[in-house]
Amino acid sequence: MPPLEFAQKLKTKFGPVISEPAEFRGEITLKISDAGHIAEVCEFAKTELGFDYLVDVSSVDNYGEDPRWTVVYHLRSLTHGNELRLKTDVSEEKSELPTVMTVWKTANWHEREIYDMMGIRFSGHPDLRRILMWEGYPYFPLRKDFPLAGKPTDLPGVAFAKPAPLEGGPFVTVAGGKDAIEREPRVRTPEG
Amino acid sequence: MRTNTEIGYDSKIEGDVIVTRVDAALNWFRKNSIWPMPMGLACCAIELMAVGASRFDISRFGSEVMRFSPRQADCMIVAGTVTYKMAMCVKRIYDQMPEPRWVIAMGACASTGGMYRSYAVLQGVDNIIPVDVYVSGCPPRPEAVLDALMKLQDKIGQQPVLTELTAVAALKS
Amino acid sequence: MATVHDIEIRDSAARAAQAAEELQDSVGEKMVLNMGPSHPATHGVLRIVLELDGEIITKADPDIGYLHRGDEKIAENMTYTQFIPYTDRLDYLAPLANNVAYALAVEKLLGIDKELPPRCQYIRVMCAELARISAHLLGLGAFAMDMGAVTVFLLSFTEREKIYNLAEAISGARFTTSYTRIGGVMRDLPPTWLGQCQQFCDEFIPALNELETLLTRNRIWMDRVRNLAVISKEDAINYGLSGPNLRGSGVEWDLRKKQPYLCYPDLEFDIPTGSVGDCYDRYLVRMEEMRQSVRILLQCIKKIPGGADNKTKEPVNVPDGKVVLPPKQKVMTKMEELIHQFILVTQGMNCPPGEVYFGHENPKGELGFYINSRGGGTPYRMKIRSPSFVNLSIIPKIFVGGLISDTVAILGSLDFVMGECDR
Numbered sequence: 001m002p003p004l005e006f007a008q009k010l011k012t013k014f015g016p017v018i019s020e021p022a023e024f025r026g027e028i029t030l031k032i033s034d035a036g037h038i039a040e041v042c043e044f045a046k047t048e049l050g051f052d053y054l055v056d057v058s059s060v061d062n063y064g065e066d067p068r069w070t071v072v073y074h075l076r077s078l079t080h081g082n083e084l085r086l087k088t089d090v091s092e093e094k095s096e097l098p099t100v101m102t103v104w105k106t107a108n109w110h111e112r113e114i115y116d117m118m119g120i121r122f123s124g125h126p127d128l129r130r131i132l133m134w135e136g137y138p139y140f141p142l143r144k145d146f147p148l149a150g151k152p153t154d155l156p157g158v159a160f161a162k163p164a165p166l167e168g169g170p171f172v173t174v175a176g177g178k179d180a181i182e183r184e185p186r187v188r189t190p191e192g
Numbered sequence: 193m194r195t196n197t198e199i200g201y202d203s204k205i206e207g208d209v210i211v212t213r214v215d216a217a218l219n220w221f222r223k224n225s226i227w228p229m230p231m232g233l234a235c236c237a238i239e240l241m242a243v244g245a246s247r248f249d250i251s252r253f254g255s256e257v258m259r260f261s262p263r264q265a266d267c268m269i270v271a272g273t274v275t276y277k278m279a280m281c282v283k284r285i286y287d288q289m290p291e292p293r294w295v296i297a298m299g300a301c302a303s304t305g306g307m308y309r310s311y312a313v314l315q316g317v318d319n320i321i322p323v324d325v326y327v328s329g330c331p332p333r334p335e336a337v338l339d340a341l342m343k344l345q346d347k348i349g350q351q352p353v354l355t356e357l358t359a360v361a362a363l364k365s
Numbered sequence: 366m367a368t369v370h371d372i373e374i375r376d377s378a379a380r381a382a383q384a385a386e387e388l389q390d391s392v393g394e395k396m397v398l399n400m401g402p403s404h405p406a407t408h409g410v411l412r413i414v415l416e417l418d419g420e421i422i423t424k425a426d427p428d429i430g431y432l433h434r435g436d437e438k439i440a441e442n443m444t445y446t447q448f449i450p451y452t453d454r455l456d457y458l459a460p461l462a463n464n465v466a467y468a469l470a471v472e473k474l475l476g477i478d479k480e481l482p483p484r485c486q487y488i489r490v491m492c493a494e495l496a497r498i499s500a501h502l503l504g505l506g507a508f509a510m511d512m513g514a515v516t517v518f519l520l521s522f523t524e525r526e527k528i529y530n531l532a533e534a535i536s537g538a539r540f541t542t543s544y545t546r547i548g549g550v551m552r553d554l555p556p557t558w559l560g561q562c563q564q565f566c567d568e569f570i571p572a573l574n575e576l577e578t579l580l581t582r583n584r585i586w587m588d589r590v591r592n593l594a595v596i597s598k599e600d601a602i603n604y605g606l607s608g609p610n611l612r613g614s615g616v617e618w619d620l621r622k623k624q625p626y627l628c629y630p631d632l633e634f635d636i637p638t639g640s641v642g643d644c645y646d647r648y649l650v651r652m653e654e655m656r657q658s659v660r661i662l663l664q665c666i667k668k669i670p671g672g673a674d675n676k677t678k679e680p681v682n683v684p685d686g687k688v689v690l691p692p693k694q695k696v697m698t699k700m701e702e703l704i705h706q707f708i709l710v711t712q713g714m715n716c717p718p719g720e721v722y723f724g725h726e727n728p729k730g731e732l733g734f735y736i737n738s739r740g741g742g743t744p745y746r747m748k749i750r751s752p753s754f755v756n757l758s759i760i761p762k763i764f765v766g767g768l769i770s771d772t773v774a775i776l777g778s779l780d781f782v783m784g785e786c787d788r
Contacts, residue, residue: 024719058735058748106605109758132430134277141311150311235457245522260405278431281402310435
């Protein structure tokens with residue numbers, strides 16, 4: 001069965017929640033307009049459509065846009081070999097969506113990492129704590145308004161953190177800037 | 193302070209006996225049996241393993257055993273990136289090493305943070321412990337690590353051991 | 366008088382059940398042991414907090430992040446070419462494989478992955494397979510050394526030194542090679558390289574046989590490793606395992622066969638699969654994968670277009686000046702190439718807006734790059750799906766019910782790398 005048919009089946013089952021499938025470089029992406037439905041959609045995809053393998057859960061920070069967060073799920077089926085990408089948006093005020101740990105156990109650590117790096121919470125997750133940074137780290141590092149050099153923190157007896165000296169570098173370019181002059185590499189402060 | 197550690201020896205005059213200063217003898221014992229404690233954190237740890245393997249044998253310099261227990265080691269080789277989360281562990285392990293102890297910062301990440309100028313990386317292990325030898329490279333070739341060990345041996349050979357020990361003993365009494 | 370535990374049971378499920386029923390009547394008698402970040406047998410900086418009842422583990426909680434260097438945030442500030450050295454240091458046992466994976470992911474985004482010249486594809490396949498042999502050798506050596514068999518470590522490192530020689534000849538660095546570029550490779554093979562590779566393959570199989578006589582039918586090895594930490598097929602798929610860990614549990618999934626890339630469809634090789642899913646199976650899968658890699662290498666040496674010294678001048682880069690640096694003679698003399706060079710070095714190649722995911726069969730599992738691009742030369746968001754991160758998540762399940770001395774064996778058989786896990 002070609003991959004587009006799986007997307008159509010999801011669309012017929014869940015109706016307006018799921019957008020039209022988009023295709024880019026041979027991959028099908030479906031957008032789910034309401035993040036609250038993600039667990040049901042994933043459950044259907046696993047039990048009825050055979051997507052038994054969750055490859056990856058990622059998050060994107062759309063800084064300056066609303067909704068701010070996009071959570072991306074990569075599904076794969078080991079039986080018929082097809083892949084599917086599901087995306088859902090979460091607004092910054094809510095910053096929460098249901099966990100898919102009930103469907104695939106591998107989502108456990110992926111969701112902990114997303115919480116650690118972006119600050120998006122997962123309701124229903126049994127053990128949502130930081131995984132890569134230490135307990136008690138006050139910031140969410142992968143957000144766009146957090147500088148690469150880091151901010152100073154102090155956790156007495158456990159760790160300390162000083163911002164890394166950048167000394168005029170790295171010369172960063174801006175992804176997706178409107179023209180070549182804006183994309184020109186130069187020293188950029190996090191605010192500018 | 194430096195001390196003269198030349199062990200002058202002429203077999204025709206002295207026969208089977210070497211006459212030298214106590215400092216020189218103690219330093220010679222110390223520098224030819226440095227037992228490293230590998231603080232292998234990242235990629236440099238693999239090159240450190242290669243130094244210990246049979247092609248670039250580190251045991252011919254006296255560093256026969258890689259002692260993973262700090263209580264039994266002389267020299268801590270920090271090999272790899274030190275993150276802020278790991279920094280406290282490195283410091284604690286360094287504190288557990290008995291004197292005399294030395295530190296080799298192996299690789300760019302241990303020396304200065306390397307190419308990781310980010311929010312989670314300690315920019316150089318010398319922010320938390322005193323380093324004796326820095327080795328550059330990413331990762332340094334095993335020959336560079338052995339060269340660092342030889343430089344450390346030269347440095348140890350010039351430490352005035354007896355004067356320090358007698359000064360400490362005088363303070364205590 | 367204390368109860369005597371029956372330690373002949375090797376089935377971890379039965380032992381877990383036994384430990385669970387002890388939980389009710391011995392509350393408060395558990396010891397918490399920290400298998401700390403600095404430990405000779407944790408293969409890097411991994412901390413596992415074990416809760417013990419005597420010698421049997423009742424709970425295991427891994428604590429990672431001691432090598433988290435912020436690669437994903439760094440990627441948002443670097444052009445695609447500038448990020449290549451960071452990919453070396455992900456799975457630092459097989460840097461060539463990471464380079465190939467990253468280059469393929471960016472090429473998929475650009476849409477040029479089907480236009481790679483055949484010589485370039487063969488070179489990349491050879492690099493990936495050499496990296497596979499190198500990583501499995503070190504995994505095997507460290508696994509055996511932790512169990513006490515130090516000779517295996519020294520023998521495997523001797524073979525790895527030969528691979529280091531090959532990597533040094535091809536890229537200049539023994540170890541962190543940064544060899545591939547977007548759209549091709551850094552430079553063509555030196556003329557003697559294929560002969561060296563052939564000699565390595567001829568010498569490697571006898572050495573591997575020697576290693577097998579030391580371990581595979583060794584009584585002590587089999588007693589320690591068989592029927593340990595059995596991972597069922599359903600668990601392996603549910604927990605997202607990949608690579609030899611997944612294949613050791615009986616799932617026949619290898620990205621080189623199921624989602625082929627480069628020139629793997631033209632090559633003949635088998636995929637070893639386990640039947641029981643214990644540590645012994647994962648060890649056997651890795652040993653057999655090394656033999657299959659040598660088989661692939663020998664085929665590539667015969668089939669590579671252009672042969673050893675490339676007399677027919679086959680290209681190794683995509684002939685697109687907007688992606689690959691033009692040759693220096695043209696840069697110094699022609700205007701268009703000069704502009705291409707300037708833009709590629711300062712801004713990076715102009716990728717279309719969109720998102721791709723590409724998974725590559727790394728020695729440790731599936732290394733995936735999810736690149737979300739909004740146009741321009743830097744990614745907007747790059748997520749690295751690392752196999753070791755996912756493989757480690759099964760530890761809380763398979764440690765329970767085992768002895769402390771089993772932890773070393775299980776960690777060795779899972780074969781993970783913290784540089785990749787923490788990024």
